[in-house]
Amino acid sequence: MELGRELRAALRGGRQVAVFSGAGISAESGVPTFRDAQKGLWARFDPMELASPEGFERNPKRVWDWYAMRRQQLQQVQPNPGHYALARWERLRPGLKVVTQNVDGLHQRAGNSDVIELHGNISRVRCSLENVIVEQWEERPDEVPRCGQCAAYLRPDVVWFGELLPPEAYARAQEVMATADLVLVVGTSALVQPAAQLPYIALRAGAVVVEVNPEETPFSADATFSVRGPAGVVLPAMVEAIAD
Ligand code: OAD
DSSP: OOOOHHHHHHHHHOSSEEEEEOTHHHHTTTOOOHHHHOOGGGTTSOHHHHSSHHHHHHOHHHHHHHHHHHHHHHHTOOOOHHHHHHHHHHHHSTTOEEEEOOOSOHHHHHTOSOEEESSEEEEEEEETTTOOEESOOOOOSSSOOBOTTTOOBEEEEEOOTTOOOOHHHHHHHHHHHHHOSEEEEESOOSOSTTGGGHHHHHHHTTOEEEEEOSSOOTTGGGSSEEEOSOHHHHHHHHHHHHHO
């Protein structure tokens, strides 16, 4: 894929690089979106029943089983060339940071070492009362596993509808955006607040902000450069441009 001369120069000039990613970067890995995963016996449930504090209160077992199923689906997918390009980018520009809305852990599996997770991680589990991360638990056929300390139910360590973003992760993401000189906004519809504000923090701080998305988004017109194409094609071409 051909990148323009100005864009190549801007990419090469980036020293403090940050990435802001969304579901689109995992599309080529075949990670099912929430909606795609809602197949078969799950199709009849409103997303609020599967991914909200109220849904969990009403039927903890249903919510637990939904996440157990999605955790298993994730074991069958691999990072794609887009994720690997960002890992290579970090080797060329140490200190590169990834801020992601994804819960799939694919950036870490590809090799990025500093990943800020705004919506948690589906492979982690925490106590629903004390919020401490629990490393080991036993799956039971007819019961939601409980915290060994306080006996409250365990729950996935993800942000549900109606919940706030983890404040520390969001504060760190804001800081990363405010201090980067090059930001790549990859595979996000740029619609969900407050995360959608992050690219604007970078723009206001004077960073070059490059959007990578096959579709136009509400952010496209504001980006310094907006590149139309799939992350698995565009990001490898971009990292090649800074490597040569
Ligand atoms: P969305 O599903 O809203 O947007 C995905 C974006 O990826 C769209 O703009 C697509 O055009 C783009 N896209 C599709 N294929 C792509 C590819 N191969 N390469 C690059 N981009 C591609 O996902 P997010 O922006 O992540 O929140 O949505 C943010 C949050 O909304 C999600 O994390 C989720 C949802 O509600 C929670 O679950 C809390």
